[in-house]
Amino acid sequence: MRPSPTCLARKLPKPLVPNMQVFPRTTTAVRKPSIPRIVPFAKIAPNASILPAPVPRNHEIKPPTLLETLIAQKNAAGDEWPPNLRIEPFISRTEWAPVKKGLRSKLKRMLREE
Secondary structure, rough: OOHHHHHHHHHOOOOOOOOOOOOOOOOOOOOOOOOOOOOOOOHOOOOOOOEEEEEEEOHHOOOOOHHHHHHHHHHHHHOOOOOOOOOOOOHHHHHHOOOHHHHHHHHHHHHHOO
């Protein structure tokens, strides 16, 4: 009986793995250093105005999530909200961490049934 291809592949010697990782050479554009320039007050014109630093982008107001939008629509609709459209609460893994493993699935099923 002939040996299978997988059996033959196992008998082949493994290729040598070098201990050093080689990266291809890439040419990058030479950048100017990003060190801020300090200007003494004597060189600033007396009537010149100094602009404040721009506001960081992470302070922008984030739009509401889909879950928040649906909950707002459900609260606005009241009794007119269709009963077949359920909005299940989102519970992260960190919130499930203190719950014992055997109880997690039961609690998740109970939350879905509400």
